[in-house]
Amino acid sequence: MNPWLFFFRTELGISWRERRRVMLPLVFFSIVAFLFPLTLNPKGHLLARMAPGIIWVDAMLAVFLGLESLFRHDHEEGILEQWVISPTSLELRVLFKVASFWTVTSLPLLLVSPLLVLWLSFPLRGLGILMVGLFLGTVTLCFLGALGAALTLTLRQSSMLIAILFLPIATPILIFGAHSAVLAARQLDPRPALYLLATLFFLTVGIVPKAISAALRISYET
Amino acid sequence: MSKGPSLGLEARALELRRGRRLLARSLSFTVEPGNYLELTGPNGSGKSTLLRILAGLGRLETGDVFWNGTAFNPQKEECHHARTLYLGHTDGLKGLLSIRENLRLFGTLRGIHDPVDEIEKGIGFYGLQHLKQVVCDRLSQGQRRRAALARLHAFPASLWLLDEPTTALDREGVERFFSHFRLHLERGGMALVATHQSLARWITPAGEIALGRSP
Amino acid sequence: MTVKTFFHRLGSPPYFYRISKPWGRAFAWISLILILVGLYGGLWLAPPDYQQGNGFRIMYVHVPSAWMSLFVFMVIAVCSFIALVWRMRLSYAVAAASAPLGAAFTAVALVTGSLWGKPMWGTYWVWDARLTSELILFFLYLGVITLNRSFEDQKTGDKAAAILALVGAIDVPIVHYSVDWWQTLHQGSSFKGLTSEIAPSMLWPLLVMMTGFMFYYGWLVLWRTRSELLLRESDRDWAQQEIRP
Numbered sequence: 001m002n003p004w005l006f007f008f009r010t011e012l013g014i015s016w017r018e019r020r021r022v023m024l025p026l027v028f029f030s031i032v033a034f035l036f037p038l039t040l041n042p043k044g045h046l047l048a049r050m051a052p053g054i055i056w057v058d059a060m061l062a063v064f065l066g067l068e069s070l071f072r073h074d075h076e077e078g079i080l081e082q083w084v085i086s087p088t089s090l091e092l093r094v095l096f097k098v099a100s101f102w103t104v105t106s107l108p109l110l111l112v113s114p115l116l117v118l119w120l121s122f123p124l125r126g127l128g129i130l131m132v133g134l135f136l137g138t139v140t141l142c143f144l145g146a147l148g149a150a151l152t153l154t155l156r157q158s159s160m161l162i163a164i165l166f167l168p169i170a171t172p173i174l175i176f177g178a179h180s181a182v183l184a185a186r187q188l189d190p191r192p193a194l195y196l197l198a199t200l201f202f203l204t205v206g207i208v209p210k211a212i213s214a215a216l217r218i219s220y221e222t
Numbered sequence: 223m224s225k226g227p228s229l230g231l232e233a234r235a236l237e238l239r240r241g242r243r244l245l246a247r248s249l250s251f252t253v254e255p256g257n258y259l260e261l262t263g264p265n266g267s268g269k270s271t272l273l274r275i276l277a278g279l280g281r282l283e284t285g286d287v288f289w290n291g292t293a294f295n296p297q298k299e300e301c302h303h304a305r306t307l308y309l310g311h312t313d314g315l316k317g318l319l320s321i322r323e324n325l326r327l328f329g330t331l332r333g334i335h336d337p338v339d340e341i342e343k344g345i346g347f348y349g350l351q352h353l354k355q356v357v358c359d360r361l362s363q364g365q366r367r368r369a370a371l372a373r374l375h376a377f378p379a380s381l382w383l384l385d386e387p388t389t390a391l392d393r394e395g396v397e398r399f400f401s402h403f404r405l406h407l408e409r410g411g412m413a414l415v416a417t418h419q420s421l422a423r424w425i426t427p428a429g430e431i432a433l434g435r436s437p
Numbered sequence: 438m439t440v441k442t443f444f445h446r447l448g449s450p451p452y453f454y455r456i457s458k459p460w461g462r463a464f465a466w467i468s469l470i471l472i473l474v475g476l477y478g479g480l481w482l483a484p485p486d487y488q489q490g491n492g493f494r495i496m497y498v499h500v501p502s503a504w505m506s507l508f509v510f511m512v513i514a515v516c517s518f519i520a521l522v523w524r525m526r527l528s529y530a531v532a533a534a535s536a537p538l539g540a541a542f543t544a545v546a547l548v549t550g551s552l553w554g555k556p557m558w559g560t561y562w563v564w565d566a567r568l569t570s571e572l573i574l575f576f577l578y579l580g581v582i583t584l585n586r587s588f589e590d591q592k593t594g595d596k597a598a599a600i601l602a603l604v605g606a607i608d609v610p611i612v613h614y615s616v617d618w619w620q621t622l623h624q625g626s627s628f629k630g631l632t633s634e635i636a637p638s639m640l641w642p643l644l645v646m647m648t649g650f651m652f653y654y655g656w657l658v659l660w661r662t663r664s665e666l667l668l669r670e671s672d673r674d675w676a677q678q679e680i681r682p
Contacts, residue, residue: 003330010319010327017318078312085278086331087304147604151597155587164583165601168576169608172615179622196618200611207607211600214521217297218596220279222241241590242672 003088004096011100022066026108029062033116051122052130052181056174058116059109059134060141064166066105067145068159070097071216075153084220090213098146098209106138122185129184129194136197137177143208144169150215173200229290230254230412231381236275236285238268238433245271246433249285255380257428258403258413260421267434269416270310273383276414277308304332307379309387313370317359321350321369324358325376332377344376345369348398363390371399374406382406382413400424448525450666451675457659464656471649478642486639492556497642499549501650502542503567506574507609509539509654513581514606517599527662529595530669532602533585534661538654540578546571566620570613577605591669 001009015022036054040047074080083093110131117127148166152158180193232252238245245268253259261269274280276287278296286293289302296302315324325341345354348368358366367390374382388396404425406413414431415421446452479497486493513532520528550568551561562568585598635643670676 001336003333003335006336007327007330010323010330013323014316014318073317076312077316078310078314079316081279081310081312082308082314082328082331085303085306085308086333087300088331088333147600151584151601152587154593161583161587164576165580168573168580168612169604171573172608172611175615175619179619182622196615203607208604211604215597215600218593218600220274221281221596222590222593 004092007093008096008100011097012103015100015104021069022104023108025062025065025105026112028065029058029109030112030116032058032061033119037119048121048123048185051117051120052126052178052185054120055113055116055122055130055134055181056137056178059106059138060167060170060174062109063106063138063141063145064163066101067149067162067166070101070146070149071153072149075219080153080216081220084217090216091209094146094209094212094216095205098142098212101146102139102142106134106142109138110134122181125187126181126184129190130181133177133180133190133194133197136194136201137173140173140197140201140204141170143204143212144173147208147212147215150212150219153216153219173197176200228252228254228288230257231276232288232291233276234286234288236272236287237283238271238275239283240266240268240271249431249433251429251431253381253412253414254428255410255412256407258382258407258415258425260427260430261414261416261433262418262420262430263433269433270385272431272433273308273310273385273414273416276381277306277383278303279308305379306381306383307374307377308383309370309374310385313358313366314373315358315366315369318357320355320357321345321361321372322354324369325373328373328377334377337376340376341372344372344374347375347402348372348395364392364395367391368395368398371402375402378406378409378411380411382411382415384413384415386416386418388417396424448523448527450527450530450670450673453527454663454666454675454679457663461656461659461663464652464659468649468652468656471645471652475642475646475649478645479639483639483642484636489556492553493639495549495553497646499546499553500643501647502546502549503571504647505650505654506539506543506546506571508651509535509542510574510578510602510606510609512658513539513602517602521596521599521603526669527666529592529599530662530665531658532599533595534658534665536578536582536585536598538657538661540575540582542650542654543571543575543578547575564620566613566616570609570616573612573616574609577609581605 033054036050037047040050071080074083083090086093113131113134114127116122117124117130122130145162145166148162149158151165152161155161176193176197180190180197183190183193230253232250234250236249237247238249249272251259261272263269271280275282276296278299281297282295287296288294294302314328315321316327319327322341322345325344326336329335329337329341345351348371350365350368350372353361353365358369361369367387371387388399391399400421403413407425415427421427475497480494483494485491513535516528516532516535519525520532547568550565550571554563554565554568555561581598581602584601585594588594588597667676667679671680
């Protein structure tokens with residue numbers, strides 16, 4: 001098997017072995033979404049109109065929740081330092097690592113999003129666009145978040161710092177993402193928003209692994 | 223100093239720092255094929271710092287490093303990473319994977335296409351056959367160390383940078399390690415070994431780098 | 438002296454420390470004069486706006502601050518790039534010295550923006566595109582500052598903050614665009630912060646203020662960079678000599 005695919009599969013296998021912990025973002029995602037109808041008026045259009053915003057902010061928080069432990073174990077077990085001095089590409093390894101992180105934390109969110117759409121009485125015709133947007137957006141968010149995690153790798157209690165680094169940078173994704181769903185729900189053309197989201201997706205996947213690699217190297221330099 | 227085409231690894235006028243503190247100044251040494259150097263000194267004297275710089279983790283601020291007479295930057299050269307194996311304080315094993323899975327994962331780091339035979343030999347050499355399916359979290363410290371050393375066996379490299387390799391090993395483990403080490407040197411391998419107790423009674427080092435004298 | 442050798446020498450902290458002192462002093466005087474002239478022109482000479490009366494005069498602080506908040510971020514990004522690529526120690530010091538200044542300019546722009554909003558929009562905060570992206574910029578600044586100060590080793594902090602600043606610099610225009618786009622989607626609140634046509638008698642004090650703010654930043658950044666350099670290089674001989682009289 002191709003060593004990169006083997007690496008990817010092994011990473012997924014490791015997550016599967018600690019699935020109880022890895023499933024937490026999914027539970028979090030559902031609970032937060034479930035709180036909104038309870039705290040707002042569950043009837044009427046208010047909830048439906050807020051649904052895209054709720055789902056997107058919720059998804060971002062769920063991604064954020066897993067970030068601190070993204071590199072933490074590999075760092076403590078001395079795996080990451082072997083990555084840095086490996087003769088193979090660090091950037092590619094980071095790419096596969098984040099891809100496996102996405103598969104484990106965000107793909108389940110995508111799969112339960114129809115449930116949330118029902119809870120929040122979001123019009124079903126917007127579901128497809130919402131999911132496409134969530135796909136593009138969560139991948140981008142995972143990479144940006146991974147950068148925050150890599151920059152704060154050697155710091156203790158880093159989650160608040162990750163939030164400060166990650167959330168402002170992530171705002172454009174939330175804006176485009178949530179509004180693609182808003183447009184779809186209003187039966188307007190959501191494509192501009194999706195194209196913008198896709199542009200950010202490619203930009204991030206192209207640039208951010210380099211930045212993450214540099215951040216990891218720096219973390220070990222001292 | 224003559225600039226002859228010396229074989230092996232040579233360091234000239236290195237400076238070691240931790241943060242701002244200067245640990246050692248104008249450190250020069252040569253390791254030739256088939257030989258190894260012992261790194262000694264009290265805790266915090268810069269043994270690990272030196273190994274990390276040579277491995278390409280730490281940054282080389284002052285001084286030069288040569289391989290077979292050619293200067294290079296340990297942080298940047300991929301071919302240096304390919305010829306070097308670094309074993310630090312941590313064993314570099316994923317706790318949720320078994321020894322064999324760990325070695326296979328390490329193979330992807332070395333860019334080697336699933337070397338099943340070598341992995342089995344390494345596991346066998348360090349007497350871990352009966353444990354190779356056990357998840358590393360369940361192993362004792364000594365067993366984990368053996369697994370880490372099995373990595374050296376499965377993935378040969380010409381330069382070993384070892385930070386206290388015999389920590390937590392039992393007598394038999396130490397003996398296995400040194401017979402492995404002897405083999406490595408006989409094949410023309412080199413090593414720098416940071417240690418607290420002299421290794422001379424096992425294999426005589428070509429020299430000693432004593433750190434921790436006031437710079 | 439060629440340009441190249443000039444930059445080479447400028448990169449050396451002791452040389453910079455030596456030559457920056459008179460420059461800083463000159464910048465301080467120039468900025469003081471320009472800001473006084475600009476304030477006089479803006480607060481006394483310029484006629485009241487026919488729509489906003491005297492309220493528009495806060496523009497003479499708001500616009501230069503907002504402009505500086507972006508300018509300083511770009512300075513930090515350029516310095517970070519130079520520092521990461523050419524390992525210039527001075528560059529890290531300039532970036533670290535600039536970040537709190539940029540954050541302060543951003544904060545001033547936000548506060549004056551809301552104050553200006555009260556007479557114009559009847560409320561202190563409107564989700565206006567400019568104010569919103571200014572707020573996000575403020576958070577970015579906080580991230581860069583916090584990250585830089587979080588590490589025990591200053592070098593690690595510098596490099597980590599430099600990476601963040603570079604990513605942030607790519608992000609700032611995207612944020613701006615996204616917020617603009619989001620605004621056009623929610624029509625109905627079409628406020629114009631700055632009218633496109635502006636009378637010359639109102640314009641010149643603004644330009645003078647902006648130049649004055651630039652020199653003010655130049656002065657402070659030189660001054661702060663000098664102390665950053667002393668802190669960072671306190672174990673080197675030149676810094677020891679400067680510290681001990």
